[in-house]
Structure formats: C-alpha cells, structure tokens
Amino acid sequence: MSDSEAKIKTESDKIRNSKFEIRNSEIIFDDVSKFYGEILGVNRVNLQIGPGITSLVGPNGAGKSTLMNLMTGLLRPTRGSVSLLGIPTDKPEALFRKVGYCTQFDSFPRGLTGREFIKSFLLVHGFDSQKADALTVTALERLNLLDAADRKVAAYSKGMRQRIRLAQAIAHQPAVLILDEPLNGLDPMVRAETIALFRKLAADGLHLIISSHILHEVDMMSDRVVLVNNGYVVAEGNIHGVRDEMEEQPMQILIRCDKPAKLAAHVFDEDSVVEARLHQDRLGLFVRTRDADSFYLLLNRVVAEGEINIESIAPADDDLNAVYGYLIGAEGGGS
Amino acid sequence: MSSNINVSEIDKADKQPLPWSLWLRQIRAIFRLEIEKNFLGRRSILLYLLALLPILPLALLAPFTPPGREWQDFTQYSMIFAVYYGGLILRTVVFFGCAWIFMNLFRGDIVDRSLHFYFLSPVRREVLVVGKYSSGLVTSIILFTGTTVICMLLLYVPHFPSESARFFFDGQGLGQLLTYAGITILACIGYGAFFLVVGLFFRNPIIPALVLYGWEWLNFLLPPLLKKISVIHYLHSLTPIPVSEGPFAVVAEPTPAWIAVPSLVVVTVLVLIAASYRIRHMEIRYGSD
Numbered sequence: 212m213s214d215s216e217a218k219i220k221t222e223s224d225k226i227r228n229s230k231f232e233i234r235n236s237e238i239i240f241d242d243v244s245k246f247y248g249e250i251l252g253v254n255r256v257n258l259q260i261g262p263g264i265t266s267l268v269g270p271n272g273a274g275k276s277t278l279m280n281l282m283t284g285l286l287r288p289t290r291g292s293v294s295l296l297g298i299p300t301d302k303p304e305a306l307f308r309k310v311g312y313c314t315q316f317d318s319f320p321r322g323l324t325g326r327e328f329i330k331s332f333l334l335v336h337g338f339d340s341q342k343a344d345a346l347t348v349t350a351l352e353r354l355n356l357l358d359a360a361d362r363k364v365a366a367y368s369k370g371m372r373q374r375i376r377l378a379q380a381i382a383h384q385p386a387v388l389i390l391d392e393p394l395n396g397l398d399p400m401v402r403a404e405t406i407a408l409f410r411k412l413a414a415d416g417l418h419l420i421i422s423s424h425i426l427h428e429v430d431m432m433s434d435r436v437v438l439v440n441n442g443y444v445v446a447e448g449n450i451h452g453v454r455d456e457m458e459e460q461p462m463q464i465l466i467r468c469d470k471p472a473k474l475a476a477h478v479f480d481e482d483s484v485v486e487a488r489l490h491q492d493r494l495g496l497f498v499r500t501r502d503a504d505s506f507y508l509l510l511n512r513v514v515a516e517g518e519i520n521i522e523s524i525a526p527a528d529d530d531l532n533a534v535y536g537y538l539i540g541a542e543g544g545g546s
Numbered sequence: 547m548s549s550n551i552n553v554s555e556i557d558k559a560d561k562q563p564l565p566w567s568l569w570l571r572q573i574r575a576i577f578r579l580e581i582e583k584n585f586l587g588r589r590s591i592l593l594y595l596l597a598l599l600p601i602l603p604l605a606l607l608a609p610f611t612p613p614g615r616e617w618q619d620f621t622q623y624s625m626i627f628a629v630y631y632g633g634l635i636l637r638t639v640v641f642f643g644c645a646w647i648f649m650n651l652f653r654g655d656i657v658d659r660s661l662h663f664y665f666l667s668p669v670r671r672e673v674l675v676v677g678k679y680s681s682g683l684v685t686s687i688i689l690f691t692g693t694t695v696i697c698m699l700l701l702y703v704p705h706f707p708s709e710s711a712r713f714f715f716d717g718q719g720l721g722q723l724l725t726y727a728g729i730t731i732l733a734c735i736g737y738g739a740f741f742l743v744v745g746l747f748f749r750n751p752i753i754p755a756l757v758l759y760g761w762e763w764l765n766f767l768l769p770p771l772l773k774k775i776s777v778i779h780y781l782h783s784l785t786p787i788p789v790s791e792g793p794f795a796v797v798a799e800p801t802p803a804w805i806a807v808p809s810l811v812v813v814t815v816l817v818l819i820a821a822s823y824r825i826r827h828m829e830i831r832y833g834s835d
Contacts, residue, residue, distance in 0.1 A: 280829075280830070285662060285666075285830040286830070286831070287827070287829055303665065303666075303667070303668060303669065303670075307667055307668040307669075308668045311666075312666050314662055314666075316660075316832065318658060318660050319660060319663075320579065320583070320660045321583065321588065321658065321660075322582065322587065331575065331578075331579050332663055332667055334575035334578075335579070335669060336572075336668055336669075337568045337571050337572050337668070339571070379663075
C-alpha cells in the first residue's frame with residue numbers, strides 16, 4: 212500500500228469512527244412513521260438529538276407522546292428506525308440501562324410506598340439490595356421526597372405522584388431522560404426547583420427530552436425545540452435559528468426611542484419594511500421587516516445622524532410563543 | 547450523573563455470553579413484586595374464597611357423618627374423594643383459580659396501567675415472563691395444593707380417625723395424597739401457562755377461558771385423538787382412583803405417567819415461548835386495551 216493510499220485509508224477510518232461516535236451519542240429517528248391502523252401517529256420523522264434539553268412542543272394530539280413512546284420502545288415504528296446512543300429501541304435490556312422515562316400515565320403498582328416503588332424497580336434492573344437502597348435515597352433526596360418516602364404512593368397528592376415518577380425515572384442514573392409533561396401538577400415553587408434540576412442534569416451532559424405545553428417554561432429551559440403538529444415535525448433546532456429560517460414571516464422588532472413617529476418616516480424608505488406601528492405608550496415603534504440585517508444598517512444610519520435618541524432595539528417575535536403561533540397557529544391555541 | 551459507573555456491574559454481566567446471575571436477580575425481584583400482588587392485592591380475596599370453596603362443605607360435614615351407605619363405609623372414601631377432587635377441586639377450583647391468577651399477571655397490569663414500569667426496565671421480556679409465571683405458579687401451588695391436602699384430610703380424619711391414621715401412615719393414604727397434590731401442581735403448571743398466554747392475546751380472556759372450560763368438561767365425549775388435546779386427559783390419567791365418566795363416555799387408554807408428565811411440561815414450555823414472543827413484540831397502548 213502506498214503512502215497516499217494509507218493516508219486515504221486513515222482518513223476514511225477517522226470519518227467512519229467519528230460517524231460511529233456521533234451515532235452513539237445521539238438520539239436518532241431515521242425516517243420514522245407510526246400508524247395506529249388507519250390513523251396517523253407521526254410521519255416521516257428524521258431527527259438527531261444531542262445532549263442538553265430538547266423540548267417537544269405541539270398541540271394535544273400532535274404526536275409528542277407518540278415520539279416519546281417510539282423513543283422508548285413502548286411503541287414500534289411502522290416504518291423507519293429509532294436508536295438512542297446507538298442502541299435500537301427493541302433491546303430494552305440494553306436500552307434502559309441508559310434511559311429513564313417518566314410517562315404521563317398516573318398509575319402505580321398497588322400497595323407500595325414511595326421508597327418501595329423506587330427500590331423494587333431498581334431491583335428489577337438487577338442492582339443488589341444495598342446499591343438499590345443507596346440509589347433510592349439519592350433519587351428521593353433530589354426530588355425532596357424523603358419525608359414522604361414511607362407513605363403509600365396511593366396517598367400522595369398529584370404533585371407528589373408526579374415527583375415520585377420523576378424520581379423513579381432518574382433513580383438508576385440514566386444518560387438519557389425522557390419526560391412527558393413532567394411539570395404537570397407541580398406547584399410554582401416545585402416547578403422552579405424541578406426546572407433547576409433539569410438544567411443541572413443537562414449541564415452534567417445528559418440528554419433531556421421534555422414535552423410540555425407551557426411555552427414560556429419551554430422557552431426558559433430548552434436548548435432546542437422540536438415543533439410537532441398533526442404528526443409531522445414542522446421545525447426543529449435552536450429557537451432563534453428556527454425563527455431566522457422563517458423568511459416568509461417578516462421579523463418583528465421593537466425600537467424604544469424618543470421620536471417614534473419620525474423614525475417611522477425613516478423606516479418606510481426601506482423596501483423590506485412591510486409594517487410600522489407606534490407602541491401604545493408612544494415611546495416605541497414596532498417594525499415588521501423581511502430583511503432584518505438591512506434594517507439594522509438603516510438604524511445605524513439614523514443613530515449616526517443624531518436626530519433620534521434610540522434607547523433599545525429588541526426582536527419582538529423570536530421567542531417560542533411567536534414561532535409556535537406562526538408555525539402551528541390557531542389550531543394549537545390550546546397549547 | 548453517569549450511568550457507566552453505576553451500572554458497570556450489569557454492563558460486565560452483559561458482556562458474558564449468558565448473564566445468568568443478572569437474570570436470576572431480576573427474576574427474584576419480579577417474583578417478589580408479583581407474589582405480594584397475588585397474595586395481598588385486592589384481587590386476591592376472590593382467590594381465597596375460591597380456595598376455601600371445597601373446604602367449606604367438608605368442614606361443615608366434619609362433626610356429623612352424613613346419611614347414605616357410602617359414608618358409613620371407610621373403603622368408599624377413596625372413591626368419594628376421587629369424585630370430589632375431579633369434579634370440584636380440579637375442574638372448577640384449580641381451573642378458575644389458575645385462570646384468575648395467570649390471566650391477571652399481564653392483563654391485570656394492563657388494566658391497572660402499570661405494565662410500562664416493567665417495560666421501561668432493562669429486563670429481557672423472556673425474563674419478565676419467567677418471573678411473572680413463577681410467581682403465579684407458586685401462588686397457585688400453595689393455595690390449591692393446600693386446598694387438596696386439607697380437603698382429603700377433612701374427608702377422612704373426622705369420620706374415621708383411627709382407620710384414617712392407619713390409611714395415611716401404613717396404607718396407601720400418603721401415596722394417594724401425594725399423587726393428588728402432584729396432579730394439582732401439574733394442573734397449575736399446564737393451566738397456568740395456557741391462561742398466561744390467553745391474558746396476552748385476548749382483550750377479554752373470559753371467553754377463551756369458558757371455551758376451554760367447556761372443552762375440558764366435554765373431554766369424556768371426545769374421540770381418543772381429540773381427548774389428547776386437553777390438559778384434563780393427562781391429569782385424569784394420573785389419578786390413583788379411576789372414576790367412571792358415565793355411560794356416554796368414550797373410553798380411551800389412559801396415557802402412562804412417563805408420557806403424561808413430560809408432555810405437559812413440554813407443552814407448557816412451548817406455550818411460554820409463545821408468550822415470550824408475544825410480550826417481546828407488545829406495545830403499550832392502554833387506551834386501546
């Protein structure tokens with residue numbers, strides 16, 4: 212083998228290895244469809260999800276839970292394949308050493324206390340009793356449930372049941388945590404604590420997949436979002452990136468300044484501006500533009516001329532709420 | 547949080563060709579959870595009542611000797627028990643008891659919406675089947691072998707105490723008692739596997755259970771070849787006291803014990819393999835169940 216051939220071989224090995232590493236560190240949906248008889252669950256889903264917090268967002272019945280159940284093998288794809296960190300979902304014995312799933316099912320095996328519930332399933336995992344005890348205490352502590360650990364789960368409040376399910380999902384210390392509406396039923400204080408816990412887990416390098424219909428919370432905690440509607444993934448990625456790619460929707464920008472009417476006259480010189488509207492307090496101007504970059508150049512010129520004193524410039528619709536409204540619209544109003 | 551550190555032991559076990567020690571630990575954990583449900587759960591009340599059903603009449607009769615010639619003759623007691631065992635204990639109590647226990651192993655969890663906790667654990671589904679089946683087996687064996695033994699003792703001892711003592715300690719009594727207990731255990735093994743599968747394949751398992759019940763009762767009318775496609779035929783072949791099945795019965799050679807017992811065990815294993823296949827491909831969709 213010549214030097215150049217050897218070099219090419221080394222390079223191709225490197226590429227193959229790096230592809231393998233990526234596959235083994237991501238959650239991959241490869242052209243996945245799921246039909247319930249004639250009814251569409253999800254269709255032609257292609258996703259690659261890395262570490263950090265990824266939120267699945269969409270109206271009720273959009274396909275969020277179907278995606279989560281496909282990820283955990285509770286459902287099998289009609290077409291395509293799903294793998295988590297390189298493990299196919301039809302190998303539960305390998306998959307659930309790395310994955311924890313907190314479902315939406317508010318039901319438990321009968322007669323168990325919180326501690327027994329978590330420990331029993333750690334024993335089913337194969338941990339010995341001593342290790343299972345230690346992991347149980349750690350999980351209960353993380354969810355502030357130690358005081359209630361020896362009460363029957365059936366006597367728990369809705370919020371406590373939600374937390375004990377979360378504790379059970381994280382008890383075996385998985386690398387991927389899938390959480391279906393995990394903040395449901397939690398009071399504001401516990402919500403904040405739980406979001407902080409999710410952030411900490413994500414900072415530790417975990418993959419967190421969260422479905423939620425509370426958009427501002429999703430916006431607050433997610434590194435990226437997957438918007439689902441009618442069984443299709445309509446957008447995915449960093450929320451600002453998703454907004455930037457929606458070129459057909461003019462960008463809304465709020466400019467706080469002392470002379471908004473004068474500024475309005477200036478901005479109409481720009482072809483890309485489709486709308487300018489005074490703020491209610493008459494100390495700001497909403498502008499909708501098809502070309503944010505050239506609009507910002509215009510603002511630079513206005514500032515340089517010194518006629519108008521600009522206090523702040525902020526995009527008014529590159530949050531999840533706006534993106535959700537544009538992509539899913541009134542149909543998803545419920546969410 | 548790192549899964550690698552905490553599951554290293556399991557990971558190591560998985561690298562072995564067959565991680566028997568891990569599987570045994572998992573079976574033990576599943577068994578413990580299930581046995582508690584079987585004996586202490588809400589559904590167990592019916593089971594206790596069913597197990598008590600054949601004991602109760604014999605307990606009520608214990609202080610008196612009932613009228614009728616056969617009750618005055620100790621030698622008739624073997625036949626009385628054979629009829630009582632075949633008609634009430636085996637065909638009714640063990641049959642419906644096993645139906646209740648084994649159909650609920652998976653179906654009960656689906657109704658309670660708690661099966662997903664097992665499905666979300668790193669357990670081979672075959673291991674889950676073995677864990678659940680063995681818990682059902684132990685529950686049914688304890689309850690119904692207990693019922694069999696108590697019934698036999700309650701029939702003999704109160705009415706003929708001294709003859710009974712000789713019968714059990716010096717005669718054929720102990721052998722018969724152990725044989726009936728063995729038949730009950732085999733019935734639990736065979737019916738248990740069947741009902742476990744029925745609970746997996748049918749949304750309403752009562753109908754196939756009733757169909758099997760009818761098939762087992764009508765077994766005496768079936769031609770010899772069809773008789774062999776039943777559990778009761780093999781169990782009947784093992785009874786120490788043959789009971790006449792009436793003038794309309796189609797007579798067939800009883801299957802020898804050395805064929806009957808392994809046949810039941812082999813069929814049970816095949817049925818459990820079918821259950822494992824089914825459970826391996828099962829989805830959790832409580833709404834549609």
